[in-house]
Each structure stands twice: as structure tokens, then as C-alpha cells.
Amino acid sequence: MTDQAINESGSESVRSSTVSDDAFRGRLKRRHAADRRFRLIGLGAILVALTMLGIILVSIVGKGYTAFVATEIMLTVDLDRSVIDPKGTGDPAVIGAASYGKLIRDAMMAAFPEVKERRKLRSLFGLVSGEASHEIRQYVLDNPDAIGTRQAFWFPADDNIDMLVKGHIDRKSAEGDRKVSNDEIAWVEQLEASGAVRTVFNSRFFSSGDSREPEIAGVWGAVVGSFFMLVVTLLLSFPIAVMTAVYLEEFAPKNRWTDLIEVNINNLAAVPSIVFGLLGLAVFLNVMHLPRSAPIVGGLTLALMTLPTIVIAARAALGAVPPSIRQAALGMGASPMQTVLHHVLPLAMPGILTGTILGMARALGETAPLLMIGMVAFIVDIPSGVMDPATALPVQIYLWADSPERAFVEKTSGAIMVLLGFLIFMNAIAVLLRKRFERRW
Structure with a gap:
């Protein structure tokens, strides 16, 4: 074989090797790019899933954390013997059957003596939960010696008042757009100014069963x-x-x-x-x-x-x-x-x-x-x-x-x-x- 043929054969081998290396590098580069795209897609899927989970959790927590606090209203109640035990028998059956709702209504009228109209009185009595009378009954049954005295009680507020105090009801919105009237807002603000409204940990939520009254319903x-x-x-x-x-x-x-x-x-x-x-x-x-x-x-x-x-x-x-x-x-x-x-x-x-x-x-x-x-x-x-x-x-x-x-x-x-x-x-x-x-x- 002549020197020229040997040189031509060597040149072809070099060119073939160069082409093969270039093709290999191209395939390797495409594989690495595919790997990067796959990792990015996986990372994007994880981020989307975490974002959706975060949105759900933020929505749930944002709406539900206030369920762990409750609004209470303080009233000074006169435990009138003539209402609770008029004959002085001390019989638990008589004490338990007394009209404790009347005692609460009397306490509300004493706190707001300027309210005289029947419709407004009905709204005034609705500031506290219907559970208030049951709490007084239980207190008197447990402490019969308290009959005839004046006691300060913290009662659960009505659910609408609770929403108002927690900020879920806008006080500045039009009266027709909210479930709380202007009179009720004025009474609540008066109670807040006197320190008779507070928010506390909602122990009832973890200690009671279901109820048709949202403020006392529990899990x-x-x-x-x-x-x-x-x-x-x-x-x-x-x-x-x-x-x-x-x-x-x-x-x-x-x-x-x-x-x-x-x-x-x-x-x-x-x-x-x-x-x-x-x-x-x-x-x-x-x-x-x-x-x-x-x-x-x-x-x-x-x-x-x-x-x-x-x-x-x-x-x-x-x-x-x-x-x-x-x-x-x-x-x-x-x-x-x-x-x-x-x-x-x-x-x-x-x-x-x-x-x-x-x-x-x-x-x-x-x-x-x-x-x-x-x-x-x-x-x-x-x-x-x-x-x-x-x-x-x-x-x-x-x-x-x-x-x-x-x-x-x-x-x-x-x-x-x-x-x-x-x-x-x-x-x-x-x-x-x-x-x-x-x-x-």
C-alpha cells in the first residue's frame, strides 16, 4: 500500500471517529437535558401540590381559628328568692323549675334602663345565649346558699354578637346587610366600654356535644x-x-x-x-x-x-x-x-x-x-x-x-x-x- 493510500485511510478513520464522538456528545447532551426537564417537572408538580395544600390549610385555619375562642358578656344577676324559691322549702325540684330567664331579663333591663320598647327589649334579651338560664340554674342548684344574693356571671354571647365581636360582621356596613341591628351594636359597644365583654378560650367547644345554638355547640x-x-x-x-x-x-x-x-x-x-x-x-x-x-x-x-x-x-x-x-x-x-x-x-x-x-x-x-x-x-x-x-x-x-x-x-x-x-x-x-x-x- 502506498503512503498516499495509508494517509487517506487514516484521515477517514479520524473523520469517522470525530463524527462518532460528536453524535455521542449530542445524544448525551439531549439525555442530560431530558433529565433536567424531568426533574423540573417533578419539582413543579411538588410545588403545585404544596401550593394547593397551603391554600386549603390557610382557608381552613383562617376560617376556623376563631372557633377556639368565645365571646362572653358579664351580667350582675339578682338571685331573687321570690322567683327561685318563694316558699323557702329548699326543694331542688322547686329550685330547678324556677324561671331563671326572668332573672336574666331583669339583669339586662337593669343594665339598660333606657330601653322600654318591647321590640327593642326582645333584641336586648337576645344579646346573651339561651344557655345562660341553664348556667344560672346549675349554679343555684350547686350553691343553694347563694339564693337572695347578687352575683356577677359571665354568659356566652349570642352567635351573632359573637361574630360581631370577632370581626366577622362589619359594624360599618348598612344595617340591612347584617344580622345585627344598630341598637345591638350600640349596646355591645356600651358593654365593651364598661369591661363587660371579653373573649376567652372556648372550652365548651371541646367539652360539649352538638347544639342548635352555635355558640355552645362542641365536638x-x-x-x-x-x-x-x-x-x-x-x-x-x-x-x-x-x-x-x-x-x-x-x-x-x-x-x-x-x-x-x-x-x-x-x-x-x-x-x-x-x-x-x-x-x-x-x-x-x-x-x-x-x-x-x-x-x-x-x-x-x-x-x-x-x-x-x-x-x-x-x-x-x-x-x-x-x-x-x-x-x-x-x-x-x-x-x-x-x-x-x-x-x-x-x-x-x-x-x-x-x-x-x-x-x-x-x-x-x-x-x-x-x-x-x-x-x-x-x-x-x-x-x-x-x-x-x-x-x-x-x-x-x-x-x-x-x-x-x-x-x-x-x-x-x-x-x-x-x-x-x-x-x-x-x-x-x-x-x-x-x-x-x-x-x-
Whole structure:
């Protein structure tokens, strides 16, 4: 081969190598650009999700934080013996049946002696909540020696007055555009000037049940009802789900029947919750005749809904235990049952508990199945057992959201904040359990 041919061949090789390197660099550059675009899209999706979450939380907190404070009005009440116990018998039945509303009306008239017109008097008496007479009654029953004296009481303000003091009603707007009249605003300002109006922590919100009066409505009845339902749900769903997962994962033969069971369990986990409500209505109420709107029925219905979720989580936790653990236990002479109970199940329990808590958190936030079994009833009393009429936090939120009064708007948002607090607490427990007991193989 001549020198010229060798040079030409070398030049072609160099050009080919240069073209190949340029193509490789171009492809590498495009891949890096695609990676950057993918990361930016992912980051944008996260930012959008966080923005939406922030908007929701700001809206809820902005509307609901005032539910944790209450407006109170001070009145000096003359506990007139002639009204409370005219015969001086001291009989609690006589004292309890007295007209305490008259004492409040007399106190209001004494505080505003210039008000004489009947219509204005009716508005004046409405500055305080209807609960005021019950509070005086309870005070007198607990302190009968106070009869015949003058006592200063702090009474809950009416819901419209409460909204006015908290700033939810604009005092400068036209009278026809607000539910509080000019006279009522003048009386409130007069009470504020004398120090007879204050805002305090709303302990009633966390200690009382539902009420048609927004200023005294609370979430405690719904919290207790939710607690009883979750107890029933946990006691039923956890052992059944764990035993089901152990059997399917460790002992069940692999055939068409077990495959059918597994497919049905996976499908049940995706069934809408209202279907379980229909099942509870048909079985627990119409067939078993259990009491309507009772935590026992809600717990049974939620247990059916939670079972597939816990079974799937438990099977995943059992499957994550290395086979060497089973082989070592069997090699040491342990029976298959001893291997599962003494070695596999304890190692899988952190994952099982995590799945259980997440399933219970989902059950706590469910509303549709509870509506189907009649837990939408108006319940004032605090339930004392699983058979007593009760409601739940999501249902309470639903009821308050449907109420027309402006004060129930803040109650609704406040109850949502309480529910979110419970859910965050339960999810935090799940995370702590996983971090505390999780083992990496």
C-alpha cells in the first residue's frame, strides 16, 4: 500500500471517529437535558401540590381559628328568692323549675334602663345565649346558699354578637346587610366600654356535644363517638386481618381458590366506601336489628372497609421477612406454626402495625358509610358506650357545613382542624413505629 493510500485511510478513520464522538456528545447532551426537564417537572408538580395544600390549610385555619375562642358578656344577676324559691322549702325540684330567664331579663333591663320598647327589649334579651338560664340554674342548684344574693356571671354571647365581636360582621356596613341591628351594636359597644365583654378560650367547644345554638355547640360528643367506633373497628379488623394474612402468606396452598381470594381482597380494597355503608345498612340494621346511629354499627361497617387494607399491608410485611429466618427456625426443629408465631410474625409486626394505623386513619375520616347507617342524626348527649346514639367527627362536620348560621362556618372549620390533628397524630405514630422497629435485611 502506498503512503498516499495509508494517509487517506487514516484521515477517514479520524473523520469517522470525530463524527462518532460528536453524535455521542449530542445524544448525551439531549439525555442530560431530558433529565433536567424531568426533574423540573417533578419539582413543579411538588410545588403545585404544596401550593394547593397551603391554600386549603390557610382557608381552613383562617376560617376556623376563631372557633377556639368565645365571646362572653358579664351580667350582675339578682338571685331573687321570690322567683327561685318563694316558699323557702329548699326543694331542688322547686329550685330547678324556677324561671331563671326572668332573672336574666331583669339583669339586662337593669343594665339598660333606657330601653322600654318591647321590640327593642326582645333584641336586648337576645344579646346573651339561651344557655345562660341553664348556667344560672346549675349554679343555684350547686350553691343553694347563694339564693337572695347578687352575683356577677359571665354568659356566652349570642352567635351573632359573637361574630360581631370577632370581626366577622362589619359594624360599618348598612344595617340591612347584617344580622345585627344598630341598637345591638350600640349596646355591645356600651358593654365593651364598661369591661363587660371579653373573649376567652372556648372550652365548651371541646367539652360539649352538638347544639342548635352555635355558640355552645362542641365536638366532644363526636370525638367520643369516633373513639368508640375506632375501638370496635380495631378489635374486629386487626386480629381477623392478621390471621387472614398469615394463612394466605404462610400456609395456604397456591391454587385457583387462593388466587380467587387474593383477587377479591385486592378488589375490596378499592371498592368505594359507600358500598360498605349499604352492606352495613342491609346486614347490621335490617337483618341483625342493631340500634341505628350507634358506634357498634359504625365500628362493624368500618371494620369491613378496613379489613382488606390491613390484610394487604400485613401480607406485604410478612413477605418482607427473609426466607432464611424461616429456614433457620425450621432447621432448629421448630414447627411451621412456631416458626410463624415466634419468628416471622414478630419481625413483621412493625409493618403490620403501620398498615393498621393507616387503615384506622382512613376509617376515622370516612363519612359516606356512616351516613348510610343513620349516624347523621342530631345527637346532643355524650355517648357512654358503643350502644348509645352517637355521631362521628366527619358526620359532625357535614351537619355543621349544612347549617345556615354564619357561626357554624367557623365551627365547621374548627372541627376540620381537630380531625386533621387526629389524622396527623395517627400518621405520626405510624411513622414512629416504622422508624423504631423497622429492620433492614
